[in-house]
Amino acid sequence: MRVLEDDLFPSTPGKVKIERAGTMNRQLHRCFASTSTMFLWALFLVAMTASYLSFQSFVDTSSKYFAASWGGLHWERQIRASAAPRRPPGSADGAGMSVLVTGAAGFVGTHCSLALRKRGDGVVGIDNFNAYYDPSLKKARKALLSSHGVFVIEGDINDGRLLAKLFDVVPFTHVLHLAAQAGVRYAMENPASYVHSNIAGLVTLLEACKDADPQPAIVWASSSSVYGLNDKVPFSERDRTDQPASLYAATKKAGEEITHTYNHIYGLSITGLRFFTVYGPWGRPDMAYFSFTRNILQGKPITVYRGKDHVDLARDFTYIDDIVKGCLGSLDTAGKSTGTGGKKRGPAAYRIFNLGNTSPVTVPNLVSILEKHLRVKAKKNVVEMPGNGDVPFTHANISLAREQLGYKPTTNLDVGLKKFVKWYLSYYGYTRGSKNFRQ
Numbered sequence: 001m002r003v004l005e006d007d008l009f010p011s012t013p014g015k016v017k018i019e020r021a022g023t024m025n026r027q028l029h030r031c032f033a034s035t036s037t038m039f040l041w042a043l044f045l046v047a048m049t050a051s052y053l054s055f056q057s058f059v060d061t062s063s064k065y066f067a068a069s070w071g072g073l074h075w076e077r078q079i080r081a082s083a084a085p086r087r088p089p090g091s092a093d094g095a096g097m098s099v100l101v102t103g104a105a106g107f108v109g110t111h112c113s114l115a116l117r118k119r120g121d122g123v124v125g126i127d128n129f130n131a132y133y134d135p136s137l138k139k140a141r142k143a144l145l146s147s148h149g150v151f152v153i154e155g156d157i158n159d160g161r162l163l164a165k166l167f168d169v170v171p172f173t174h175v176l177h178l179a180a181q182a183g184v185r186y187a188m189e190n191p192a193s194y195v196h197s198n199i200a201g202l203v204t205l206l207e208a209c210k211d212a213d214p215q216p217a218i219v220w221a222s223s224s225s226v227y228g229l230n231d232k233v234p235f236s237e238r239d240r241t242d243q244p245a246s247l248y249a250a251t252k253k254a255g256e257e258i259t260h261t262y263n264h265i266y267g268l269s270i271t272g273l274r275f276f277t278v279y280g281p282w283g284r285p286d287m288a289y290f291s292f293t294r295n296i297l298q299g300k301p302i303t304v305y306r307g308k309d310h311v312d313l314a315r316d317f318t319y320i321d322d323i324v325k326g327c328l329g330s331l332d333t334a335g336k337s338t339g340t341g342g343k344k345r346g347p348a349a350y351r352i353f354n355l356g357n358t359s360p361v362t363v364p365n366l367v368s369i370l371e372k373h374l375r376v377k378a379k380k381n382v383v384e385m386p387g388n389g390d391v392p393f394t395h396a397n398i399s400l401a402r403e404q405l406g407y408k409p410t411t412n413l414d415v416g417l418k419k420f421v422k423w424y425l426s427y428y429g430y431t432r433g434s435k436n437f438r439q
């Protein structure tokens with residue numbers, strides 16, 4: 001027993017401690033005097049451990065639940081209010097639609113959501129606010145939408161549970177699917193992000209749409225890049241699109257095939273829109289017109305790519321307001337999906353349209369227009385186009401969209417860039433030499 005006491009208090013053996021040890025020992029002996037008391041203690045310890053573990057798992061589950069940015073009665077009320085059409089009763093064009101806009105805090109998503117809301121349609125947005133480019137611009141677009149009564153959920157189109165819940169809460173008539181990993185050249189840096197958003201995300205969304213009752217009609221963003229190495233101009237929807245020049249283009253082309261299968265098997269009404277280099281206020285900072293503007297104003301050089309044999313690159317730059325008209329025209333003319341309970345009940349529309357401007361402009365010309373509106377000369381580094389997925393030119397034939405959607409672009413690059421520059425200067429608050437520059 002002496003040895004045990006020494007083991008319990010090995011450092012400074014002394015009277016007081018030994019006395020304490022002795023007292024404790026007596027108490028221990030009293031406590032564990034009988035086997036039944038020991039059994040009760042053991043039982044008590046087991047019970048304590050079990051309740052601790054179950055408490056931990058409760059804390060885990062509930063923290064996950066509370067951390068989720070969606071769900072709950074208040075959230076559902078916000079969704080329903082935002083999704084409710086507000087067209088005056090008896091409007092010539094019906095009761096209005098309820099549209100789920102994916103990528104709503106993106107460039108095209110914001111403009112389309114606002115336009116839909118302004119004409120009285122119900123709109124709910126979803127966006128994952130990823131950091132591909134400055135998320136504060138996306139937050140500012142969200143704030144703009146919110147000030148017009150459009151609710152944007154922070155969530156990913158890969159989240160099937162969230163999508164199912166949304167379709168549970170609201171019988172959306174249409175989905176305007178604009179969420180995507182955009183950008184042609186970034187695909188070499190981060191290929192997985194293109195598969196994640198443009199393939200996996202698309203399929204998750206289509207699954208939710210085909211399961212929804214009623215099934216919505218879907219209008220979604222494809223890209224002019226699907227024409228790839230096609231050199232027949234202008235690009236028509238009937239031209240070949242099996243020679244993509246970038247992984248981005250390949251994922252958009254895959255999207256066209258994937259949506260076709262959902263149309264064929266489940267009766268989803270599908271409209272794919274091939275956008276041609278869309279630009280304008282609230283645009284994407286990764287695009288050339290935007291980054292050129294930033295660099296020119298900061299006195300930094302810009303890199304201008306040039307094609308083979310010193311041929312200038314050209315794009316069929318299309319102004320955002322024209323694209324918005326094309327998107328709304330597509331929603332208005334999309335026939336209904338025909339399936340229910342995941343089963344097709346009849347054929348549904350499958351359409352693809354070019355939405356371009358039909359007047360390509362060279363990149364050096366784009367720079368000259370920017371210089372004029374910014375009143376600053378650019379420092380240009382002209383280099384040969386690297387083999388990074390770019391195509392030398394794009395040019396849309398828009399007859400099909402004109403015939404079927406009444407699509408008619410009206411803004412040329414000069415006018416459109418003037419509006420962009422005006423917005424840019426007001427948004428970033430830049431004056432030359434000032435430090436008040438937020439990028």
Ligand SMILES: O=C(O)[C@H]1O[C@H](OP(=O)(O)OP(=O)(O)OC[C@H]2O[C@@H](n3ccc(=O)[nH]c3=O)[C@H](O)[C@@H]2O)[C@H](O)[C@@H](O)[C@@H]1O
Pocket residue numbers: 182183184222223224225226275276277278286287288289303304305306313314315363390
């Ligand atoms: O219409 C489309 O399908 C595509 O349009 C744009 O892609 P892109 O036309 O390559 O637009 P920018 O990245 O703005 O490039 C425009 C032109 O500027 C050139 N460029 C770009 C960047 C740069 O630093 N220098 C430069 O000369 C490009 O080679 C291209 O000819 C978008 O980024 C894609 O998301 C979209 O799908």
